[in-house]
Amino acid sequence: MQYTHSDILLQERRFRGNLINSLGGFKSALLIGTKSEEGHENLAIFSSFFHIGADPALCGVVVRPTTPGLNTLHHILSTAHYTLNHIAPSFYQQAHQCSAKYDDGVSEFEEVGLTPLYKPGIQAPFVGERRIQFACELVQTLDIALNGTTILIGQIIHIEVPDELVGADGFIDIEKASSVTCSGLDSYHLTQKIGRLSYAKTDAPVRLI
Amino acid sequence: MQYTHSDILLQERRFRGNLINSLGGFKSALLIGTKSEEGHENLAIFSSFFHIGADPALCGVVVRPTTPGLNTLHHILSTAHYTLNHIAPSFYQQAHQCSAKYDDGVSEFEEVGLTPLYKPGIQAPFVGERRIQFACELVQTLDIALNGTTILIGQIIHIEVPDELVGADGFIDIEKASSVTCSGLDSYHLTQKIGRLSYAKTDAPVRLI
Numbered sequence: 001m002q003y004t005h006s007d008i009l010l011q012e013r014r015f016r017g018n019l020i021n022s023l024g025g026f027k028s029a030l031l032i033g034t035k036s037e038e039g040h041e042n043l044a045i046f047s048s049f050f051h052i053g054a055d056p057a058l059c060g061v062v063v064r065p066t067t068p069g070l071n072t073l074h075h076i077l078s079t080a081h082y083t084l085n086h087i088a089p090s091f092y093q094q095a096h097q098c099s100a101k102y103d104d105g106v107s108e109f110e111e112v113g114l115t116p117l118y119k120p121g122i123q124a125p126f127v128g129e130r131r132i133q134f135a136c137e138l139v140q141t142l143d144i145a146l147n148g149t150t151i152l153i154g155q156i157i158h159i160e161v162p163d164e165l166v167g168a169d170g171f172i173d174i175e176k177a178s179s180v181t182c183s184g185l186d187s188y189h190l191t192q193k194i195g196r197l198s199y200a201k202t203d204a205p206v207r208l209i
Numbered sequence: 210m211q212y213t214h215s216d217i218l219l220q221e222r223r224f225r226g227n228l229i230n231s232l233g234g235f236k237s238a239l240l241i242g243t244k245s246e247e248g249h250e251n252l253a254i255f256s257s258f259f260h261i262g263a264d265p266a267l268c269g270v271v272v273r274p275t276t277p278g279l280n281t282l283h284h285i286l287s288t289a290h291y292t293l294n295h296i297a298p299s300f301y302q303q304a305h306q307c308s309a310k311y312d313d314g315v316s317e318f319e320e321v322g323l324t325p326l327y328k329p330g331i332q333a334p335f336v337g338e339r340r341i342q343f344a345c346e347l348v349q350t351l352d353i354a355l356n357g358t359t360i361l362i363g364q365i366i367h368i369e370v371p372d373e374l375v376g377a378d379g380f381i382d383i384e385k386a387s388s389v390t391c392s393g394l395d396s397y398h399l400t401q402k403i404g405r406l407s408y409a410k411t412d413a414p415v416r417l418i
Contacts, residue, residue: 017263051233057229079239092406
């Protein structure tokens with residue numbers, strides 16, 4: 001099936017949403033925890049996380065100008081802190097439920113039954129059910145005028161990962177952690193390793209490591 | 210294992226690179242094809258793709274200011290067109306090999322043994338070994354001053370997906386297509402579906418669809 005630019009524009013809204021959301025490949029599925037200055041806790045699921053660099057440790061996430069992303073955005077703009085928590089199969093339905101449009105001031109933690117957990121120096125709540133998580137401090141915002149979304153650039157200020165998942169070279173075995181990946185708006189998956197490959201050089205083929 | 214902000218800064222460069230790259234979850238692995246105005250073809254692997262919106266259909270990718278990303282960047286800035294191609298297990302080693310630092314003017318297609326394929330109206334080459342791919346036209350660039358990277362925002366102008374993968378609701382079954390996901394800098398994985406979930410509402414639990 002081929003879709004030209006005008007074909008894409010002509011699709012029914014929901015069809016196009018599913019098509020474009022699943023087109024780009026598998027995505028990171030993370031729960032972002034925030035707290036407002038008034039003390040309201042918020043937990044939202046995001047699939048738009050991306051790596052920017054390791055030194056300094058920077059990452060980005062796209063926030064849409066609609067509920068529930070809007071609460072996350074407001075909390076981060078006012079407090080600068082947010083947590084990012086991997087999702088396990090044991091609570092992926094609760095994670096997905098966080099995308100419902102709860103009223104302002106309602107805590108998704110309470111509604112879906114996940115536990116806010118605090119750590120010293122970080123204002124935003126982590127997800128207590130998981131020990132593979134990190135926290136960011138907002139360092140830049142970028143506006144995408146074409147659709148009103150905002151890219152938040154965060155510096156990673158705290159990491160927690162179980163010891164047994166971190167290799168001698170720093171690689172975290174997130175498959176062993178049963179971290180969930182997602183496709184499109186609503187499809188959740190585990191993974192099965194094909195292989196790790198050596199650093200690619202022009203004068204030798206890559207090999208399994 | 211916990212790493213504070215200063216712990217992260219103190220890690221050895223390669224350890225930190227692996228740690229931070231694998232921390233954020235599974236990523237989309239895509240081959241980006243470009244062609245310079247002089248006719249040089251380029252193929253580079255990227256794991257920083259992210260979805261921005263479906264209407265208009267927008268996506269982003271982070272480009273580092275080093276080879277081979279730099280060639281991709283220059284080609285896109287001058288021609289505006291680029292293709293994004295899913296990776297299959299049958300050629301994931303060739304895809305990874307594209308990250309080697311080949312000299313300017315050398316075609317990664319030739320070096321790794323993948324086939325450039327052209328379609329009407331799109332200046333950039335697709336990967337002929339795969340029929341799940343799309344093309345973008347550059348619409349915005351955003352600079353991340355903190356580490357010298359550039360975010361390219363593209364509008365999706367062409368999609369090709371096998372008929373049997375596209376559901377009635379527009380969802381593309383990229384697991385059935387054996388599309389590869391990656392973790393960190395060098396780990397490649399297939400996926401295993403847990404479930405698709407219904408649109409989340411505040412007054413009813415989500416269910417499998």
